[in-house]
Amino acid sequence: xxxxxxxxxxxxxxxxxxxxxxxxxxxxxxxxxxxxxxxxxxxxxxxxxxxxxxxxxxxxxxxxxxxxxxxxxxxxxxxxxxxxxxxxxxxxxxxxxxxxxxxxxxxxxxxxxxxxxxxxxxxxxxxxxxxxxxxxxxxxxxxxxxxxxxxxxxxxxxxxxxxxxxxxxxxxxxxxxxxxxxxxxxxxxxxxxxxxxxxxxxxxxxxxxxxxxxxxxxxxxxxxxxxxxxxxxxxxxxxxxxxxxxxxxxxxxxxxxxxxxxxxxxxxxxxxxxxxx
Numbered sequence: 001x002x003x004x005x006x007x008x009x010x011x012x013x014x015x016x017x018x019x020x021x022x023x024x025x026x027x028x029x030x031x032x033x034x035x036x037x038x039x040x041x042x043x044x045x046x047x048x049x050x051x052x053x054x055x056x057x058x059x060x061x062x063x064x065x066x067x068x069x070x071x072x073x074x075x076x077x078x079x080x081x082x083x084x085x086x087x088x089x090x091x092x093x094x095x096x097x098x099x100x101x102x103x104x105x106x107x108x109x110x111x112x113x114x115x116x117x118x119x120x121x122x123x124x125x126x127x128x129x130x131x132x133x134x135x136x137x138x139x140x141x142x143x144x145x146x147x148x149x150x151x152x153x154x155x156x157x158x159x160x161x162x163x164x165x166x167x168x169x170x171x172x173x174x175x176x177x178x179x180x181x182x183x184x185x186x187x188x189x190x191x192x193x194x195x196x197x198x199x200x201x202x203x204x205x206x207x208x209x210x211x212x213x214x215x216x217x218x219x220x221x222x223x224x225x226x227x228x229x230x231x232x233x234x235x236x237x238x239x240x241x242x243x244x245x246x247x248x249x250x251x252x253x254x255x256x257x258x259x260x261x262x263x264x265x266x267x268x269x270x271x272x273x274x275x276x277x
Contacts, residue, residue, distance in 0.1 A: 002068045003033045004145055005061035006126060008040040008048035009086075010104045011076030013127050015041060018073075021126045021138055029142045036126075037061060040073045047078045055082040058108075062086070062118075063093040069145050070094075070118075074127035075103030075165075083107045083177055087115055094118055100141060101125050102263065103191075106168040107177055113162065113268045114179035122163035122187075122257065122266040123151070133261035144265050153187070153256050153264040159215045163187040163257050163266035166201045173208045182213045185252060187266060189220030191259035195232035198222060199239045206243040216250035221258025 006018075018036045025034050039057035042049030049057075061070045072079075086108070097118040099109060102125065109120035123144060124137035131137065140151035153163075162181055164172075166188045172178050186209060190198055206217065222236040234242070237254070244251040256264040 001033050002031055002145065003035060003066055004069045004071050005035050005037065005064060005067040006040060006071045006073050007037045007054075007057040007061045008042075008073040009054050009058050009082060009108060010048065010072075010078035011046060011074050012043050012048035013040050013073045017126055017129050020129050024129075024135060024138060025142055028139065029146050031146055032142060034071075035067070036073070046076070048074075051081050054078065055085055058082065058086050059089055062097060062099075063089075063091045065093040067097065069098035069100060071141070071145070072099070072101030072105040072108070072125055074125055075101065075105050077104050079105050080107040080171065080177070083111045087111045087117065090117055098145065100145070102163070102257070103165045103259065104168060106164045107172060109268060110164070110169075110172050110179055111177040114177060120268040122268070124263050128261065128263070131261045137261040137263055140263075140265060151265045153266050155218070155253070155255065156266070156270075157185070159183060159185045160269045161185050161187065161266055162268050163189075163220070163255070166190040166198065166205060167193065170201050170205050173205065180212070181209065183215050184269075185216050185218060186214050187218045187220055187255040187257050189255070189258040190222045190236075192224045192226065194226050194228050195234070195236070195239075196228065198225075198236055199232070199234075199243075202239050202243040206247040206249055210247035210249050214249060216252040217244050218252045218255040220255040221260055221262070223259050
């Protein structure tokens, strides 16, 4: 049986979510044992417990030689506050683990990828059980951890790949968590930002990724966009094409990632035919 440790580096989940995910796993994936850390349910203001509590839980899960993967319970905001300290204290137990999540947990995925620790993977988290169609998203992540490639983003091709929330990637650029993405196809998605803010983020991100000499950019879903007091005048794909052209980055079309039940699996750094290298 494969043991999966689950912790919350940013914000908490409810026991109801954990129970629903556990029930689904036990019914359909009997080869997996899910171990929700009690820290997942801790609360201190916005966070799933104070920084030192979230850090300790992450290190306990990641350094445990008895677990095959660390599954991040939820994004939100907060994993950046503990990412550098966590990476500095990861031991040999973390070296071969899968680390699975997305959104704010991209801070951790980026840092792990930079340092060559484990296998960072963009994909659904337990909190997605709350979404419409969320069982399918959670099922996709569980299937990946059971050894299935069925949930892979379908256009992963010959170049190495990475996937991020746009705001998260913009915040990582220029910091000690930023990996070398030269030669990569970078996928980005966003949620709950005004169109003008998405345009601003694309301006910054494409400028820095051009310096990194990425192989191209793909745009995932842009969801829950708030209404502004006046129409912005262009849609996210138009913006992405505009800024990619301005900065000399190939725009490679759309990607099936985002804050929805359709969020697909993107293993960092791998290409078609080598998805578990």
